[in-house]
Amino acid sequence: MPSRYRALWALAVSLSITLLLAPALWNGFALLQYDTGGYLARWYEGTLVPSRAVVYGLILNAGVPLAFWPVLLVQSALTVWVLALVLRAHGFGRRPLLLLGVIAALSLLTTLPWLTAILLTDIFCGLGVLALYLVIMRGAYLQGWERIALIILIAVSAATHSATIAVQLGLVAAAGLLWLIDRTRMPLARLGHGILALALGAAMVFAADAVVAKRLAWTPGGFALSFGRMLQDGIVKKYLDQHCPDPALRLCAYKDQLPDDADVWFWGSDLFDRLGRFAGLGKEMEKVVVESLIDYPVLQIKAAAVATA
Numbered sequence: 010m011p012s013r014y015r016a017l018w019a020l021a022v023s024l025s026i027t028l029l030l031a032p033a034l035w036n037g038f039a040l041l042q043y044d045t046g047g048y049l050a051r052w053y054e055g056t057l058v059p060s061r062a063v064v065y066g067l068i069l070n071a072g073v074p075l076a077f078w079p080v081l082l083v084q085s086a087l088t089v090w091v092l093a094l095v096l097r098a099h100g101f102g103r104r105p106l107l108l109l110g111v112i113a114a115l116s117l118l119t120t121l122p123w124l125t126a127i128l129l130t131d132i133f134c135g136l137g138v139l140a141l142y143l144v145i146m147r148g149a150y151l152q153g154w155e156r157i158a159l160i161i162l163i164a165v166s167a168a169t170h171s172a173t174i175a176v177q178l179g180l181v182a183a184a185g186l187l188w189l190i191d192r193t194r195m196p197l198a199r200l201g202h203g204i205l206a207l208a209l210g211a212a213m214v215f216a217a218d219a220v221v222a223k224r225l226a227w228t229p230g231g232f233a234l235s236f237g238r239m240l241q242d243g244i245v246k247k248y249l250d251q252h253c254p255d256p257a258l259r260l261c262a263y264k265d266q267l268p269d270d271a272d273v274w275f276w277g278s279d280l281f282d283r284l285g286r287f288a289g290l291g292k293e294m295e296k297v298v299v300e301s302l303i304d305y306p307v308l309q310i311k312a313a314a315v316a317t318a
Contacts, residue, residue, distance in 0.1 A: 021105035022089055025112040029085035033126035039077040040127035045069075048128070051221055059230025059287040063217040064168040065130045077128060084132050085125045087162065088112075091139050094155065098147040130169035137166025137173055138180065141203055145184050148199045160206040167210025168217070171231035177207055233287055236294040237271030239301055242312040248301045258293060259284060 033039050047058060051066035072080035093108050101107055115121045124132040140159045143151060151159070167174035181203045188195040218226050239245045245260075246267065253261035260267070263284075268274050274281055284290050302309055 018105045021109040025089045025109050026082070026085045028112055028116045029088055029122045029125040030081055031116070031126070032122050033078075033081055036126075039081055040123065042127060042129055045128045048130070055221055055223070057218055057222050057226060057229055059233055059291075060171065060228070061230075062130060062169045062171075062214070062228050063221045064165065064213050065133075065170075066221075067217060069128060080128060081126055087136055088121070088125055088132065091136050091143075091159075091162075094143055094151070094159075095139055098143060098150040130173070133166040133169045134173045134176065137163050137177055140166065141177055141180055141206070144206065145181070145195075145199050145203045148196075148202065156202065160202060160209070163203070163206035164209035164213055167207055168213040171228060172234055174207065174210055175231070177203075177210075181207060229291065230287065232295040232298045233275075233291065235298045237275060238316075239298060239309075239312075240267065240274055241269060241271050242308075242316075243269070244301050244305060244308060244312065245297060247308075248297055248304065251304075252300075257296075259290075260293060260297070 027034070044061065047061040048066040049069045051057070051061060051063045052070050057063070068080060069077065072078065089108070089112065092111060093102075096102060096104070096108060096111065112121075124135070140162045144156060144159050144163065148156065163177065167177055181200070184195055184200050184203060188197060188200050214228060215225055218224070218228060236245065239248075246264065246269075249258070249260060249264040249267075252258065253264055255261055263280055266280060268278060281290070
């Protein structure tokens with residue numbers, strides 16, 4: 010590779026990372042959100058709380074000595090690398106200025122730099138989906154070390170949030186269906202790489218939670234998120250209308266007082282606070298979610314399709 014070409018790549022990558030760090034550089038510090046402290050506190054408190062992955066909390070703690078800048082640098086560099094691989098897998102490799110142009114456009118027209126510059130797990134959802142796509146659908150365009158690195162990235166992404174691993178499981182299930190239909194388009198080895206990555210992610214969750222909380226457990230909160238989605242879609246109201254009165258459901262007494270907005274329910278509802286929040290309603294929300302999936306499969310699919318569209 011000519012030195013001039015290498016210099017062009019170095020310039021394109023450096024400028025791309027700078028664009029993705031721009032909000033934090035302008036702010037003078039990593040962008041923060043209410044949830045950031047919840048991730049960071051896991052190591053110090055030694056407890057598990059809903060939707061606050063210990064794995065990401067440990068990543069944040071590793072960046073503490075340098076004011077979290079290494080975390081932002083890793084998030085931005087991984088984003089540049091994954092996008093470069095996607096371009097190469099579609100025949101647009103070896104074009105550093107194109108990569109820079111794509112990242113510049115995304116930085117101006119989307120929230121991408123706000124996701125790479127904030128201490129939240131959100132960036133890993135997109136990276137995890139793209140990495141899974143590359144491993145399963147574009148494996149022929151990857152070198153051996155790239156495939157291994159992507160599998161690790163998928164695993165870490167899965168371990169950072171239950172919603173992310175749920176999306177990835179759905180994609181792997183779709184790949185499994187394609188394998189049953191056309192095994193030439195979906196080789197078993199590639200499907201196996203996706204399954205391996207998610208299994209590794211699950212192992213990371215259990216291992217990290219065991220180290221911090223001293224017990225083998227999955228990060229709580231996954232069912233609560235699903236409950237919030239079903240609440241907004243009217244599915245919770247339908248379930249309660251059909252199953253109440255039921256002494257096992259405290260929500261029956263308040264079914265006509267429930268908001269139709271998950272954010273209001275979780276973060277702005279006195280009723281949710283009075284009923285004990287996640288700890289007090291966790292099992293009940295899980296019951297509603299699981300039984301609603303069984304009782305209304307068509308409605309669930311329709312709601313998911315509308316939300317996807």
